[in-house]
Amino acid sequence: MLAKWDRKPIGELCDFGNGYGFKASDWSERGLPIIRIQNLNGVREFNYFDGPPPREQIVVNPGELLFAWAGVKGVSFGPKIWSGPKGLLNQHIYKITPRKGVDPFWLYSTLRVITSKIEASAHGFKSSLLHVKKADIADQVVPVPTLDEQQAISQTLSTWDRAIEKTVALIAAKERRKAGLMQRLLTGKVRFGEFAGEAWKEVPLGTLFEPVTDTVGDKDIPPYSISAGIGFVSQREKWGKDIAGRQYASYTHLRKGEFAYNKGNSKKYQCGCAYLLRDQDEISVPNVFISFRPKSDKVSADFYEHFFVADYHARELKRYITSGARSDGLLNLNKKDFFKINVPCPSPREQEAIAKVLNAAVAEIDEHRNQLAALKEQKKGLMQQLLTGKVRVKS
Structure with missing residues (x-):
């Protein structure tokens, strides 16, 4: 028989470490990158800090859990798993450290599910830009399975994440291929054999x-x-x-x-x-x-x-x-x-021939985008089922 779940506030499951308020005068062209909110969304441009970290607690390694407590709703606000490189945490971001008996990926997934509730209690500089206090996150009460079941849930959700990552990578590769086709076909650098003798x-x-x-x-x-x-x-x-x-x-x-x-x-x-x-x-x-x-x-x-x-x-x-x-x-x-x-x-016939190839490339990308949307929707539904205990998994 599967163990009954507890209910605990987030603040009992992890520790919060706030970032440091780096000033422009602290920036350098070398050293450790400063992790700002924009970097949580994939921006790879960094400012750097050259010197000993102001606090050791702001050092972030790849794979650690972060929470942007100020940001744009649905975009930059909320939890992220830092993919690297090693860096120093800027202000307006918490480093979330799971306590003993708490699986990091399960905690990340749980924070994602409750982010909408946290946003509802947020204070806004304007309608889309939010910020919260530590208590707005820490006081959220969530169902907590045993560590074994947390890990089983994480493993299940990771399967969807891997499928999503592969689809994202595939779309990026297809986009690069399409860009190459456009560059060659729309400039006449590559011609179809039947039109080779026709000057543009x-x-x-x-x-x-x-x-x-x-x-x-x-x-x-x-x-x-x-x-x-x-x-x-x-x-x-x-x-x-x-x-x-x-x-x-x-x-x-x-x-x-x-x-x-x-x-x-x-x-x-x-x-x-x-x-x-x-x-x-x-x-x-x-x-x-x-x-x-x-x-x-x-x-x-x-x-x-x-x-x-x-x-x-x-x-x-x-x-x-x-x-x-x-x-x-x-x-x-x-x-x-x-x-x-x-x-x-080019001639009307060549225009149509080029358009046919490029239309096919666009249609292929659109199909993969639809697959990606379906995977994300499936994962969203699965998270709601698994993280609330409506569907249980054996550890």
């Missing part, structure tokens, strides 16, 4: 595409924005509400198969980004976007979608952007100049 032309964008000028007027069409690296996102999803306001009637009416270019600069697209509308029949977008569509069915929208996603328009746009971003975050780019940029123009 470079032509102004305006010879292939025309502006979309239809406005919403009194129609009821959902307003969307463009997010760099993602594409079209509904305003309600992005900001929690429609922000079009009085400008809505002048929004551009965009239909499936048409493009919109957002001339806001971003880290990924410093010269703005353009996306093809694929998944909706029609949407509305701000009229500060430059919307355009192929002039004929001899222009492959898919081919040019990959061209824009690869950011190959940036080199040409730099010729026409007159200065950096304006106060509203938009680049100084004239609409007429946008249509002057030169773009590659």
